[in-house]
Amino acid sequence: MKKSPRPGFSARHPFIFGFSLLILVMALMWGAMAFFSGGLKNRVFSSEAIGVVNVDGMITDSVPVVRFIRRLRDDSSVKGVILRVNSPGGLIAPSQELYLAVKRCAEYKPVVASFGSVAASGGYYAAAPATIIVSNSGSLTGSIGVKAEYASIKGLMDKIGVKPEIITSGKFKAVGSPMKPLTPEQRKYLKSLIMDMHTQFVDDVAKARGMDRKDVEKVADGRALTGRQAHELGLVDKLGGYEDAVAYLKAECGIEGPAELIEGPKEDKSFVAEILGYLGIAPEGSLSGQRWQFTY
Numbered sequence: 001m002k003k004s005p006r007p008g009f010s011a012r013h014p015f016i017f018g019f020s021l022l023i024l025v026m027a028l029m030w031g032a033m034a035f036f037s038g039g040l041k042n043r044v045f046s047s048e049a050i051g052v053v054n055v056d057g058m059i060t061d062s063v064p065v066v067r068f069i070r071r072l073r074d075d076s077s078v079k080g081v082i083l084r085v086n087s088p089g090g091l092i093a094p095s096q097e098l099y100l101a102v103k104r105c106a107e108y109k110p111v112v113a114s115f116g117s118v119a120a121s122g123g124y125y126a127a128a129p130a131t132i133i134v135s136n137s138g139s140l141t142g143s144i145g146v147k148a149e150y151a152s153i154k155g156l157m158d159k160i161g162v163k164p165e166i167i168t169s170g171k172f173k174a175v176g177s178p179m180k181p182l183t184p185e186q187r188k189y190l191k192s193l194i195m196d197m198h199t200q201f202v203d204d205v206a207k208a209r210g211m212d213r214k215d216v217e218k219v220a221d222g223r224a225l226t227g228r229q230a231h232e233l234g235l236v237d238k239l240g241g242y243e244d245a246v247a248y249l250k251a252e253c254g255i256e257g258p259a260e261l262i263e264g265p266k267e268d269k270s271f272v273a274e275i276l277g278y279l280g281i282a283p284e285g286s287l288s289g290q291r292w293q294f295t296y
Contacts, residue, residue, distance in 0.1 A: 048255050050246070051081040052263040055098065059090025059122045062097040068265040069101040073108050078262060079253040080110040082245055083130055089121025089143065092197055098126035099204060106131050110252035114245035115139040115236075120224055124235070125201060128208040131252065134245040135227030135236040142230055144205060145222030146197045148190055209234065 051072035055065060072078045083102060089095065105111050106129055113119075113127035115135035120143035127133055135141060166180065175186045182190070202220050206213040211234055219225070219233055230236040238248065250259065 048079055048253075048257075049075075049077045049260040049262050050249060050253075050255075051075075051078045052261050053081060053083050054263070054265070055083065055085045055087050055123065055126055057087060059087055059094050059098065059126070062094035062101075064265040066097055066101040069105050072262065073105040075262075078109065079255060079259070080112070080249045081105055082242075082249055083111055083113040083127055084116065084242065084245075085113060085119035085123050085127050086116035087120075087123030087126070088118050089123050089125075092122070092146070095122030095125045096200075096204075098122075099129060099208070102126060103129035103208065110249060112245045112249040112252070114242050115141060115227060116242075121145070125204065128205050132237045132245075132248055133235070134238045134240050134248060135230060136241055137226060137228040137231075137239050139227040140224050141227060142219060142225035142235060143222060144201055144216070144220040146194045146201065147222075148194055205235075 051068075053065060053069055053072070069081070072081050102111055102113075110132075111130045113130035113133045115127070115133070116139065118140040119127055119135070120141050124141050124144065164180075172186065172189055175182070175190060198220070202213060202216050205211070205220075206216045209216070215234065219235075225233070225235070227236055227239060231239055238244070240248075250256075
């Protein structure tokens with residue numbers, strides 16, 4: 001008697017087969033969406049693209065933005081870059097890293113900075129080397145300066161009868177400890193650090209903007225400026241919005257028709273982190289154990 005053929009896997013395990021097929025379909029759909037919504041689309045369907053770099057919120061970690069700028073710089077299909085800044089500033093070293101990344105990119109292709117609501121302090125620092133800086137007349141910018149903050153809880157410790165003891169290898173090692181007030185010598189030491197960082201800020205802005213250092217120093221007292229005031233002082237090249245910045249960039253690149261946009265970096269921020277960033281508050285844990293920080 002002839003044996004009937006053995007049922008296939010799909011017949012023997014319909015649930016597993018159906019589930020596997022569903023996973024495969026979802027994977028294909030996800031890949032297609034990534035292809036058509038990301039940079040691959042721009043590279044396949046357009047030989048002329050514009051990069052859009054977003055600098056948002058408090059500047060505490062520059063690595064994602066620096067990496068994205070480098071990718072745009074090295075991509076021959078990207079003819080120019082928009083640097084969209086919505087930042088009140090941030091930590092000093094990350095702001096300087098953004099400055100250098102923008103400066104190097106501008107050596108290869110045009111970079112047009114576009115200011116949103118605020119592009120102040122470290123936010124302005126990052127944009128300074130751009131080929132052209134475009135600001136809304138009501139954007140807040142400038143705020144060239146450095147500050148250091150720390151909280152002293154010595155009074156509270158005295159009230160509750162706690163007397164902390166700090167043992168250090170040198171007289172400046174515990175500067176900024178909330179347990180003890182600053183001595184005149186320690187205050188002088190911190191002031192020297194702040195002024196050195198301030199000098200670096202002013203030097204870089206003057207060099208990037210092609211301005212006389214004395215003219216930058218006149219407004220480098222921490223004051224915020226409107227976009228219109230900054231334009232009058234030479235800190236901004238043109239007044240206008242985002243669309244104006246794109247038009248200026250296309251003119252610099254010689255692009256007459258539409259151009260694809262490659263926007264990034266893509267970051268998954270929590271709602272709380274975004275709110276803190278726009279308020280100019282560094283998220284908890286960004287100080288790497290320090291009790292005080294220098295910020296632009």
